[in-house]
Amino acid sequence: MIYFNSDYTEGAHPAILGRLVETNMEQTAGYGEDTYCLRAAERIREACGAPEAAVHFLVGGTQANVTVIASALKHYQGVITAATGHIHVHETGALEACGHKCLVLETEDGKLSAGAIASYVQAHYADESFEHMVQPKMVYLSNPTEMGTIYKKAELEAIYRVCREYHLYLFVDGARLGYGLMCRENDLTLSDIAENTDVFSIGGTKVGALFGEAVVITNDAIREDFRYNIKQRGGMLAKGRLLGIQFLTLFEKNLYFEIAGHAARLAEKLKDGLTEMGISFLVDSPSNQQFPILPDTLLKELRESYVYSDQGRVDESHSAVRFCTCWATKEENVDRLLADIRHLLQKDEEDA
C-alpha cells in the first residue's frame, strides 16, 4: 500500500535522526533550557527577521494551539475561527476544555476575510446585550488552511489591520506552514508572517520532524510567563533538547524549505496531472493537500493500492478524496498514482 492519506506517515528526515543519534549521550539541561533549544530559537528568529521574538518548542499541534490561545485570552473571551478550523472541528474540544469558545464564521474555502472579521466584531459591540455574549479577542487562522488554501500577503495584511483596529490578537497556525510558503502561488515570507501576526506556529510534525511545533511570539502581552502556560498544558518536554535538535537541523541551513519545496512540487505535479485528465476538485488548493473529485467506481479500485482520506460524496457517483504529499513522498509514487488514475478513467470510459 502507498499512503497518501496524510503528511505524517513516515518518521523524520534522516538528517534529524542522524543528529539525534550523534548527540544521544550528551547530558543537557531539561525542559527546553538546553543550548540546542537556544540555538534553534536563534535560527528561527533570524529566519523570521524578528530578533526580539520569543520562540518556544512544543510537542504537538493541538497542544500548541490550546497553549497559545489560552495564554492570550481571559476567561470570557473567545477566538474567531473558520467553521473548518482545526481548533473547532478536530481537537475534541481541547479549547473549550480550557474554558474558551470558538466564534465560528462560515467560509467557502476555509479562509477568513478581513471583512467578515470586522463585521463580526462590529455586530458584537452593537448588540445591547454584548456582555451576554463571549467577547471576540483573537483571530485564529491556519496557513495553509485545512482545505489546502493559502493566504496571500495582501489578505494577511488586511486581516491584521482589522485585528489591530479592534484589539484582537492574530494567531496563525502553521502546522503545514512550509508547504504553504513553498507552493508556487505563495507570495508570503516568514518575515511577512512575523510582521503581520501576534503569534504563529511553524509545524515540524508534518514537515520533516518526528514531532514538534515552534511557537513564535512577537506580542509582549502574550510572551509574558509563556512557559507557565506550556507546563500547565502538558507541553513542556522533559528532554526538551529533542525539540531543539530537530528545529536546529531544520533551520540552521535551509532544510525546512528544501523539503517543503519537494512536497510542493509533487503536489503541483499531482494537481496538474489530474487537471489535465479533466478531473475537478472540491476546492482549488495550491498546496500539499489536493482534493480531487473521482468516480466511486474508480475509487473502489484505487483503494486496493493506495491509502487516502475520504472527504464525502459529491453526487450520486462521485466522491471527494484527499491526497497529501510531504517531505518523504517519492516522485515515483506520484507518477504511479497519476498513471493508475489515468488508466482507471480510461477503463471507466470504455466500460461506459
Place this chain on the structure above:
Amino acid sequence: MIYFNSDYTEGAHPAILGRLVETNMEQTAGYGEDTYCLRAAERIREACGAPEAAVHFLVGGTQANVTVIASALKHYQGVITAATGHIHVHETGALEACGHKCLVLETEDGKLSAGAIASYVQAHYADESFEHMVQPKMVYLSNPTEMGTIYKKAELEAIYRVCREYHLYLFVDGARLGYGLMCRENDLTLSDIAENTDVFSIGGTKVGALFGEAVVITNDAIREDFRYNIKQRGGMLAKGRLLGIQFLTLFEKNLYFEIAGHAARLAEKLKDGLTEMGISFLVDSPSNQQFPILPDTLLKELRESYVYSDQGRVDESHSAVRFCTCWATKEENVDRLLADIRHLLQKDEEDA
C-alpha cells in the same frame, strides 16, 4: 414608558411577596433543606406526575443550564443545541467555561428536529476520526424556544426516541415553560415533558417569581450527587427557603398556570390584532414572545412610548421587533399598543 421588551420587568406576583413577608422572621435550615423547599418539590412532583423525580431550586437560568449540563457530561462530551440556543448565544460562554462545547445545528425557527439530531450523531460515529471530535451526549432544547416557537407532543416524543437510541440525555430548558404550556396551540402537559426528557427546568423568573428555576430530574444518572454540582456552580442559595416559598406559592394551587395563561391570552390578542392589520412576523410564534415586522417610520414614533427589543432590519424600510407579554402585563396596555400601531399605520398610509 410601557415595557414590552422582556418578561422580567416587574417584581413578583403579589401572592409570592405576601408569603415572603408572612414567613420572614421564621428560622429555617439553609441551602434548600427547609420544609418550604421540601413541600414545593413535592407539589412539583405531583404536577409532573413524576413521584420519583428529584426537584432542586436554583436562582437563575444560566446557572441552571450550566449546572444541569455540566453535571451530566464527561469532559469530552458536548451538547447538541440549536444555533439560536440560549446556552450558545447568550450566556457569555458559561458552558464552555465549564469545559463543554456546544454542538450547533442550524434551524429555521429555533426548533431542533429528531431527524437532524440523528443525522448529527450518525455522522459523528461514521467519521474515522470520531475521537478527534467532541462526543455528542446531550440534547438541549428550550420550550418555548428563544423565537417563541413550541414543540408539539409528537415532536418531543420523536426527539426523545432518538435520544434513547443514541444514548443522549434530553434536557428541556423551560425558562418560559408556563407560557408555552398555556398557549392555544400547545398539546403538551408537564407530565408529557417529565416522561419525555431526562431533566428539565421550570422557570420562575419570567413567570411570576422574583427569581428561581426549578430543575426536575427523572434520570438517575443525572440525579446522583446533584447538590455538589449546585454548590460548585454557585447556585446554592443560603436562604434556600426563598426559592421554596416562591415555588410552593406557584404550585400549591394552580397559580403558575393561571398567570401564565393570562400572558398567553394577551400575546394571542396582540398577535391576532397585528395579523388583522396585515402585519407579518419574523417567525410564527404561538407563545408570549411576538416578533412583528414593522415600518421603521412607525417604530421611530412607537419608541417614544414603548420599550421593546430590536431584532434587526428585515428590508430597507422594515425591522423586526420583539414584544413580550408576561404574568404582569395589563390588558389595557396591549389594547393601547394595538391602537397606537393601528393609528400609526394609517398615518403612514396617508403620508404615502
Place this chain on the structure above:
Amino acid sequence: MIYFNSDYTEGAHPAILGRLVETNMEQTAGYGEDTYCLRAAERIREACGAPEAAVHFLVGGTQANVTVIASALKHYQGVITAATGHIHVHETGALEACGHKCLVLETEDGKLSAGAIASYVQAHYADESFEHMVQPKMVYLSNPTEMGTIYKKAELEAIYRVCREYHLYLFVDGARLGYGLMCRENDLTLSDIAENTDVFSIGGTKVGALFGEAVVITNDAIREDFRYNIKQRGGMLAKGRLLGIQFLTLFEKNLYFEIAGHAARLAEKLKDGLTEMGISFLVDSPSNQQFPILPDTLLKELRESYVYSDQGRVDESHSAVRFCTCWATKEENVDRLLADIRHLLQKDEEDA
C-alpha cells in the same frame, strides 16, 4: 427550637421587604442596569470614600468569590488563602472548576500575615522550577475570618504593602463585613478597606438582606469588562433591581451598620457571659461567631432547645461549638441561652 447555628436563618430586615413590596409593580431595566442599582452603587461608593470605585451586585458569596478571582487571574495563576479559607474548604471546588488553584497557608486563627505571604512568594520565585508551579497572583482573605477573627488596620496595611511589592491583587471577602466593622475591637473603616485592597465584597446575605453581595473594585485591571465575568459565572440576576433595592435600603441611611452593631453587641454579651462562667474558647473571636468549648454532657441537653453548629471534639469530654448572632437575633434568646448554660454547668458540677 432557637437557631444560633448560622447568620442566615431568617428572611430580611423588614425595611427591605417593605421596599420590595412598595416597588413591586414598577417596570425597570434588567441585569443590574436599573436606577436602584445605580443609586445603591453610588451610596456604597460614598460609604467607602471611593468615588471612582466600580460597584456590582451579585446573588451569593461563592459566586462573588469565584467571579472576582477568575476575573483577575490568568490561567496559570493562583490565589493565596488561609487553610480555613471559604474558597478552599466550603465551595465544592468552585474555584478549581474555574481552573485556579488555592495556594494554601496554614494559620493559627484563620488570619494570613504579611510575613507569611511574602515568604511564600519569595520561595516561589527562588525555586529554579518556578514555572512548574502555579504563580501566586492574588491574596484572598475574609474579614471577619471563618473563625470570627478580624484584621486590625495595621495588619491589613502591612498585607497590602506586601501585595503591591510582589504584584499581587488583594481581595477581601466581606461576607460578614458588617459584623467585623461593628465589633468593639475593630479599628478599620470601609474607607480603610477600600484604600488597602484591590477589590472587596460587602455581604448582604448575612447582614439583613434576603441575599446579595456587593463587589467593590478599585483596581482598574480588575474592573475592566467585569460584567462579562458576572454573566459567565451565572451571577447576573435578570431582575437586578432586587439587589439594588436591598443595598439601597441598607446603605442610603445607616441601616447596614445599625443592624450589624446589634449583632455585635449580642455576640459580645454572649462572649462576656460565657467567659464569666469560666468557659474557654476554641479561638478568641471578637465578632458575631463565638466558639465556646463546652462539656459534652451539657451539649446533650442544650441541643434539645437550641440549634448550633458542631466544631469537633477538643478532648475526651468537651467539644467546641459555634453560636452565631445576626441582625435578627433577639436579646432575650441570648439571655436565655446564657441562663441555660449557667444552669446546666451548675447541674454538672453538682452531679460531679
Place this chain on the structure above:
Amino acid sequence: MIYFNSDYTEGAHPAILGRLVETNMEQTAGYGEDTYCLRAAERIREACGAPEAAVHFLVGGTQANVTVIASALKHYQGVITAATGHIHVHETGALEACGHKCLVLETEDGKLSAGAIASYVQAHYADESFEHMVQPKMVYLSNPTEMGTIYKKAELEAIYRVCREYHLYLFVDGARLGYGLMCRENDLTLSDIAENTDVFSIGGTKVGALFGEAVVITNDAIREDFRYNIKQRGGMLAKGRLLGIQFLTLFEKNLYFEIAGHAARLAEKLKDGLTEMGISFLVDSPSNQQFPILPDTLLKELRESYVYSDQGRVDESHSAVRFCTCWATKEENVDRLLADIRHLLQKDEEDA
C-alpha cells in the same frame, strides 16, 4: 560537568534509537493505531499479567496524569494526594486547569497510608456540609514517590482495599516505576500493581526512552472512551508509532527492567558509600533518587564538577541535595563522585 541532577539528562537507550532509524521510512497509520503500538500494548499486558487491560501511550508525565485523572472524575470530584505529590506541586496547576482539586494529605516521607485515606473520606461524609466540599473519588500516589520512597506490597494492597471500600479509584503514577521495581527493598511486581490499582502508568521518559508514558487501565469505568480524553488533553501524538516503537523495544525482551536495574545498583552503591562515610539523609530512599545531607563548604566545591539538585538548608551549615542515577549513568562517575566527597570530607575535617 557531570549531571546527577535528574534522570532525564541523556537521550534514549541506543536500542531505541536504532529501532527508530531502522523503521524511519515505513509508512504507518497515525495517532497510535499502528502495529507497533498494538504490539507494544500486547507486550505490556503480558508483562502485567493483565490480558484485558487497555494500554495507551502518551508523550509526557503531566499530560498522562491529567488525562487519567480528568477522564475518571466528574466535575465536583477531587483526588487525594500526598502534599509532595507531583500533581499538587510541580505541574503548574494542570489538574486544576481541568477543573479538579487536589485533596492534600501531609506525609512524613511522601507516602500515603491506607489509614489516612480512610480517615479523610470518613470525615468528608461525616460532615453535615459534605456537599459544600469536593467529593474525594480517586487516590493518586507515585511509586517511587517524589522522595524516592517505595510502597511495599502490603501497603499497596491495604490502600486498594480502602479504595474499594469507599468507591475511590486508585491511580499509581509510575514515572520512575522501573527504578522502584528493581531496587533491592522492593517486593512488588508489575502484576501486583495491575491487580491493586484501577489505572497506573509506566514511565519511559526517565527509564530509557526519548519520551513517553504507558497508561495501563484495568477498570472499565475509566477505560471507556479514553482516546477522546487523550486527544482533548493534547496527548495524541500524530506519529504515534514513535511511542509504540519505544515501548516495544523496552518490553519485548527485558530491556526496561535491565536498564532500571543498572540505575538501581548504582543508586545503592552511592547510598552505601555515603552511609559508610557517616553521611545522613533527608529521607531514607531505597530507589534511584538519593537525598544526602552535606556540609555547605563541601557542596561549594562539589558544584564545580557536578550538577545536582538543591533540596534546601537543613541546619546552619548543612544542606540536603538530590543525586539521581538512571539507565545512562556511568559507574565510573558514581565512583568518582564518592571519591570526591570522601576527599572533601577529609579536607573539611583537617581544616577543622
